[in-house]
Amino acid sequence: MKALTTLIAMSGFLREYLTVLVFGAAAVAMVGAMLGAGSLLRPKRAQLQKYISYESGVDPVGTGWSQSQIRYYLFGLLFVMFEVETVFIFPWAVRLEDLGLFGLVEMVVFIAILALGLLYAWRKGVLRWM
Amino acid sequence: MPSLVAAAFEAPYLDYAALAPEIVLTGVLLAVLVVDLFVDEDRKAVVAQLAGVGLLASLLPVVFLAVDGDDRSMFSGAYVVDDFALVFKALFLVSGYVVLLMSTDHIEEGDYWKGEYSFLLLSSLLGMVVMSSARDLLTIFVALELLSIPAYMLAGWRKRDLRSNEAALKYYLLGVLSSAVMLYGMSLVFGATGTTVLEDIARELGGDASEPLVALGIFFIVVGFAFKVSAVPFHFWAPDTYEGAPLPVTAFLSVASKAAGFVALLELIFMGFFGQDNVWQPLFWVLAVLTMTVGNLVALRQTNIVRLLAYSSVAQAGYMLVPFAVGGSSDEAAGTAQTAVIVYLLIYAAMNLGAFAIVMTVARRTRSGEISSYGGLFTYAPGLTVLMTIFVFSLAGIPPFGGWFAKFYIFKSAVDAGTGWALALAVVAGVNSVIALFYYAGVAREMWMQPVPGDDRTPIRVPPALGAALGITAVAVMAIGVYPQAFARLGDLAQLAVR
Numbered sequence: 001m002k003a004l005t006t007l008i009a010m011s012g013f014l015r016e017y018l019t020v021l022v023f024g025a026a027a028v029a030m031v032g033a034m035l036g037a038g039s040l041l042r043p044k045r046a047q048l049q050k051y052i053s054y055e056s057g058v059d060p061v062g063t064g065w066s067q068s069q070i071r072y073y074l075f076g077l078l079f080v081m082f083e084v085e086t087v088f089i090f091p092w093a094v095r096l097e098d099l100g101l102f103g104l105v106e107m108v109v110f111i112a113i114l115a116l117g118l119l120y121a122w123r124k125g126v127l128r129w130m
Numbered sequence: 131m132p133s134l135v136a137a138a139f140e141a142p143y144l145d146y147a148a149l150a151p152e153i154v155l156t157g158v159l160l161a162v163l164v165v166d167l168f169v170d171e172d173r174k175a176v177v178a179q180l181a182g183v184g185l186l187a188s189l190l191p192v193v194f195l196a197v198d199g200d201d202r203s204m205f206s207g208a209y210v211v212d213d214f215a216l217v218f219k220a221l222f223l224v225s226g227y228v229v230l231l232m233s234t235d236h237i238e239e240g241d242y243w244k245g246e247y248s249f250l251l252l253s254s255l256l257g258m259v260v261m262s263s264a265r266d267l268l269t270i271f272v273a274l275e276l277l278s279i280p281a282y283m284l285a286g287w288r289k290r291d292l293r294s295n296e297a298a299l300k301y302y303l304l305g306v307l308s309s310a311v312m313l314y315g316m317s318l319v320f321g322a323t324g325t326t327v328l329e330d331i332a333r334e335l336g337g338d339a340s341e342p343l344v345a346l347g348i349f350f351i352v353v354g355f356a357f358k359v360s361a362v363p364f365h366f367w368a369p370d371t372y373e374g375a376p377l378p379v380t381a382f383l384s385v386a387s388k389a390a391g392f393v394a395l396l397e398l399i400f401m402g403f404f405g406q407d408n409v410w411q412p413l414f415w416v417l418a419v420l421t422m423t424v425g426n427l428v429a430l431r432q433t434n435i436v437r438l439l440a441y442s443s444v445a446q447a448g449y450m451l452v453p454f455a456v457g458g459s460s461d462e463a464a465g466t467a468q469t470a471v472i473v474y475l476l477i478y479a480a481m482n483l484g485a486f487a488i489v490m491t492v493a494r495r496t497r498s499g500e501i502s503s504y505g506g507l508f509t510y511a512p513g514l515t516v517l518m519t520i521f522v523f524s525l526a527g528i529p530p531f532g533g534w535f536a537k538f539y540i541f542k543s544a545v546d547a548g549t550g551w552a553l554a555l556a557v558v559a560g561v562n563s564v565i566a567l568f569y570y571a572g573v574a575r576e577m578w579m580q581p582v583p584g585d586d587r588t589p590i591r592v593p594p595a596l597g598a599a600l601g602i603t604a605v606a607v608m609a610i611g612v613y614p615q616a617f618a619r620l621g622d623l624a625q626l627a628v629r
Contacts, residue, residue: 017345017349017412019342019345019346020345020346020349023342023346095139098138098139099139100139100141103139113160116160116163119164119167120163120167123167124167
């Protein structure tokens with residue numbers, strides 16, 4: 001009797017996980033179906049141009065592993081800092097009057113903390129182009 | 131439905147007293163960043179000292195809030211300061227302080243970036259402190275990212291060491307993957323309930339049979355956190371990351387970061403999804419069995435002490451998952467389960483940090499992580515040997531030390547639940563404790579009975595900071611072992627109210 005109740009309780013567990021199983025199977029089936037249908041339907045005409053990075057536009061020069069100036073990376077990071085600032089300042093500016101003094105103080109704190117990042121970059125000499 | 135016309139803005143109620151620990155910690159970490167920029171290279175020790183004093187300073191408001199004892203809630207229940215939050219805030223701040231003590235000499239001697247190290251450690255701790263108060267899906271997620279991202283960088287702190295790079299990369303990639311899985315689960319739960327606040331989610335879900343959408347959401351969220359707490363089968367990253375990262379960072383990850391994952395699980399499971407126990411109970415059951423068994427069996431074969439501790443910490447996570455697998459049947463079972471997890475986390479932090487502090491102290495002289503390098507440690511470093519024996523036997527759960535009490539609570543939660551599944555789990559945990567004893571005792575045997583390799587008996591110098599870290603953890607482990615009632619009371623106090 002006890003074994004039976006355990007079994008029934010367990011089938012409840014299994015029902016819950018059937019969802020997970022069905023979901024996983026659906027995900028695999030969908031990806032398989034899309035890629036499979038694509039490979040069945042599309043015409044296959046091999047041309048050399050199709051193997052370069054950009055099929056249209058400028059022809060690539062050199063290899064894909066050419067080195068670029070590492071400094072661009074640092075500037076990219078700095079750019080992200082200002083970008084984040086903008087993302088939050090725009091919606092704040094739109095409702096500036098509503099948000100009032102509270103909003104102003106919060107924004108000043110936010111900008112001040114982000115500005116410390118700029119201070120950090122400056123002290124570490126990131127801003128000098130050598 | 132919220133109306134599309136923007137309502138008049140009302141400034142949210144901010145309880146600055148309740149937020150004091152976070153505010154102090156934020157202030158300190160900003161100060162650390164700035165001070166580091168303006169002190170000379172030879173005076174960088176000031177930065178770490180500032181960080182240490184700052185950590186203790188942010189512990190003060192936690193103590194005041196605990197004495198005051200009021201529960202404070204902000205942002206319509208998304209951010210709560212109650213006993214649960216305060217106990218974990220204190221745990222994170224104290225273990226952060228111990229990690230900082232452990233790092234002092236390690237970072238000093240290793241030609242690291244000292245200022246940034248303290249800064250990132252504090253940022254990660256801030257995330258954990260926020261996590262203790264988070265009662266909302268979004269806040270939990272933001273706290274998790276805030277604590278994880280600095281940890282990814284810390285794992286790769288030995289920049290020119292390939293294994294450290296590997297550690298950071300593996301940790302980062304799997305961390306991001308788990309965040310994505312978790313966020314997807316959260317989006318499903320939000321879709322089904324229309325709210326992100328855990329209390330409201332619990333009200334929406336109730337104890338009804340779960341919709342498929344909710345079952346999926348809970349499944350993905352738990353899987354995401356299974357990565358964070360390195361539960362088998364989501365544990366692959368842990369041993370490699372632990373071995374490659376600098377030792378104090380490994381200690382930090384295996385204690386504080388893991389504890390933060392469990393804090394989030396406690397909040398989510400017992401506040402948000404409690405009625406849906408038929409979804410998460412079996413999942414935790416499987417995770418607990420796998421995590422304990424695989425962690426212990428693989429630990430048996432390790433020859434490197436750091437990898438041994440890594441697998442042991444995987445296995446310890448398995449024990450901590452046991453109460454989740456049995457806590458869903460009633461409010462009472464949930465209470466016992468929560469106490470068990472909270473008590474285990476507190477004790478685990480002390481004993482694991484202690485074990486890592488010993489490994490660091492010994493590695494300063496032997497420059498090796500092999501267990502064989504511990505041969506005959508007793509003949510030339512008796513103090514360290516006794517302490518290490520205490521820590522490993524505590525991890526194994528042998529009576530006079532703290533660990534036995536933690537394990538006792540785990541078994542109590544399983545036996546109290548009383549179902550066949552819970553008892554089976556208790557048996558598995560019991561068998562695993564015996565397996566674990568083999569490798570923990572193996573370390574002790576090496577130290578007490580084996581000959582000294584190379585017969586090099588130069589005594590080990592213990593720097594004051596490491597000595598302080600050892601002292602704090604050893605006293606904690608002994609105190610819990612001798613007077614466990616105090617900690618049990620802490621665990622009872624800190625329970626979240628189950629809805």
